[in-house]
Amino acid sequence: MPRSTIPKTGRAHDQIMAELDAGMADDADFRGGRTFSLVYWAGDHHHKLVAAAHDRYVAHNALNPMAFPGLKQMENQVVAMSASLLNAPAQAAGTMSSGGTESILLAVKTWRDRARKRRPWVRRPNLVGPATIHPAFAKAGHLFDVALHLVPTDTDGIFDPDRLAARVDRNTVMAVCSAPQYVHGVVDPIPQVADRMVARGVPLHVDACFGGFIQPWLERLGVEMPVWDFRVPGVMSISADLHKFGYTAKGASVLLYRDVSTLRHQFFVSTDWAGGLYASPGLAGTRPGGPIAAAWASLQGMGQDGYLDRARVALDAVNRLRAGIRQIPELRLLGRPHSVIATWAAAEDGQGRRAVDIYAVADLLHAKGWSVDRQQRPPSMHNTVTAANAPVIDAYLDDLRASVAAVRADPSLSRSGEAAVYGTMARVPLRGLVKRNVLDMMEKMYGPQGEMPDLSGDGGGIAPWQQRLLDATEPLLDATRRLRTRLGTRIGRGVR
Ligand SMILES: Cc1ncc(COP(=O)(O)O)c(C=O)c1O
Structure with a gap:
């Protein structure tokens, strides 16, 4: 895009809209079903509702719940509806965030801070998980100085829970599994991992950013998968994206904790700023109202029957x-x-x-x-x-x-x-x-x-x-590949 300046005087709105429409000319055709990720499209009728709800709250700021109590109530309801879908206990609590990555960043920060509070010897925190966890965890590790202790999976995305448990040490602040992981669509063996983490006192976070709003319906339709939500006692937090299979506007995810007492480690409070007390529940300061209203409207408009269909x-x-x-x-x-x-x-x-x-x-x-x-x-x-x-x-x-x-x-x-x-x-x-x-x-x-x-x-x-x-390296790599194949050490070939 060439450098340009803001127009000296404002342009006609219809011109602007026409240009916005023209900008979509080369876009992937999600309405026609020709994309297989990126967009979760539930059709024009539903889209209109979501867009109208987003529009209605486009100027609102959820940073200050006192100023916009209606918006806060909607967030509470979205969290509560999600908690009920994921079989959370009554004392569960959580917040909305801008998407899967923010929910994951917050989960890592929360469990790190909680570990530091309870176990002051934790100096070099780490998390354990299979190699298939989403790169948002690597981003979180990078931002919050948490090392990733990952165990390999086979080519089907399957890993050994004992191997995962063996990576836990005194600096481990959390374990991570996915429901499902994006790469192969596998729901990790969450009950087995949870058992091992409970025995070691390590909280297990389930990344259901992809699956949070589809797996419960698939389960009802008879799809077999490991139990993965709060029904598993060691699952201590879950991230689930509304802007995927919740079919809402982009910028909406929920992060839930089994126990409200964990939630406070997510928050940030500054008491020293000249501008006054400042408290924020997530990574952003200003929190757009649109995605919250749209998510609420999406859940209401779709209903359980709509999601199931x-x-x-x-x-x-x-x-x-x-x-x-x-x-x-x-x-x-x-x-x-x-x-x-x-x-x-x-x-x-x-x-x-x-x-x-x-x-x-x-x-x-x-x-x-x-x-x-x-x-x-x-x-x-x-x-x-x-x-x-x-x-x-x-x-x-x-x-x-x-x-x-x-x-x-x-x-x-x-x-x-x-x-x-x-x-x-x-x-x-x-x-x-x-x-x-x-x-x-x-x-x-x-x-x-x-x-x-x-x-x-x-x-x-x-x-x-x-x-x-x-x-120059190709022949060497080929030879290594052949040798591994012959020795049979290549993990899980995964032919089905
Ligand atoms: C399993 C899983 N976790 C996390 C994410 C990250 O979500 P987002 O792109 O909304 O940040 C994705 C995105 O596809 C995902 O599939």
Whole structure:
């Protein structure tokens, strides 16, 4: 975006709105069901209600509940409705936040501060969890100086609870599991982990940012999964996003604690400021009223029946998608069918050779207008399925089959477009190098020129020297891969 100035005089509103509309021309088509994450779309009728509620409270500020008691009451009700959905006990309490990441940051800060208060010897706090927990925990660790002690999972996202428990030490302030984790859609073995954490006096936080408002309905529809909410005695806090399967406006999540006494460790109070006493429940100062009102309206407008209906449609759609993927011999499904996520990777032969380059498949899908979500360990594709995707599952499967066949027929597709970049990034063992490249791209995007990175075409951001380094390390990596396969130490191949 070129630098510009604020217009000297205000422009006509219809012009401004027309420009806002025009700005959407190249956006991913979520209304047409062609995105499989990022947007949780419940249709125009529901959207209108949410947007109107958001609009009604767009100027309100929830920082001062005394000034806007109605808004505070709505927040209380959203928290209470969420607590009841997640089987929280009567003494549970919590707040809303701006999204999953803020809820996670707050949970980590809260448990760290509580540990410091109760166990003053905790100098270098850590949390334990499987490697599949969301990167928001790494962000929290970075911001709040909490080390992450992560245990590996197999390619299906499964880990050993005993191994997790073995990572607990005197500085452990919390354990984390997910319901489900985003990568494979697996609900972690929460009862087993909780048992082990109770024995060690470590609070278990469940990240249900993705699943908080879908798993309860899936359970009612008969989907089998581990019990994961407050019914499990060792689960001490849960984060759950309303702006995902709560189908509300972006900027809404809840963070719940089993016991109200934990909540105070989340708060920040300053008594010394010249401007007076200052108290804030979350990370932000000003708290927008819109997302709170919209979340309240969304829960009221959808009702239990509405959520259940949408979950039923999404479940049927994800099952059709999984069944279609199972019919494609070059692909395999990863994870467990606990949720509405389908994650697929390339099938492998006994030597660990992949039947197809799925990043090249992703490029072709993208060219056909699908918004794709590439994952790296192993190279895999993620599909979060909502009711909005239901009408296009067959069209997606047609395009998927055609794309797999095209890549099989022309392996050179792996060396062009984004496939080259993602393939390289996934293979580069030096993560510092990858990080540097990503930082460079971000600097371009958010720098004065506001450039969008061009991942297509030659190189795609990979410098020639980096490519040479990769070429030099590739044979070594291949040999290691083959050796691990032969020794059978490769954890969980995950073919289903
Ligand atoms: C399991 C899980 N946790 C946390 C988050 C982070 O949520 P947000 O993007 O709202 O910050 C996500 C987002 O997809 C998620 O799937």
